[in-house]
Amino acid sequence: MREAKHIYDQYFGVLEPALKSKAEEFELVGYGKIETRDLWNFLTKKIWKRRTEDIHMHELVSDVLAIKIGDFMNFTTVEAYRTTTWNVELNEEELQALLHTKADNL
DSSP states (O other), rough: OOOOOOOGGHHHHHHHHHHHHHHHHHHHHTTOOHHHHHHHHHHHIIISOOOTTTTOOHHHHHHHHHHHHHHHHHHHHHHHHHOOOOOOOOHHHHHHHHHGGGGOOO
């Protein structure tokens, strides 16, 4: 299922330098490589849930530069749990181990 476009998606290209700067900041303080698209996803799903058509560019830039690593990491963790696939293929041994309780093995 494809997600609906966000009203601010038109500003991604303009805001990309600020997103790159924020990603580099997080990398410099030891959080590894963070993609600009991941920061954008955080902004559109969490920060900009309530959209307004008359937003100013300086407000969007301010939101990008104000991202706190803790908020971003919490969001990323929750999103990872939400998108975890539960239809994993199991081999026969793994399936048997899952289906048999400890009482079965006594």
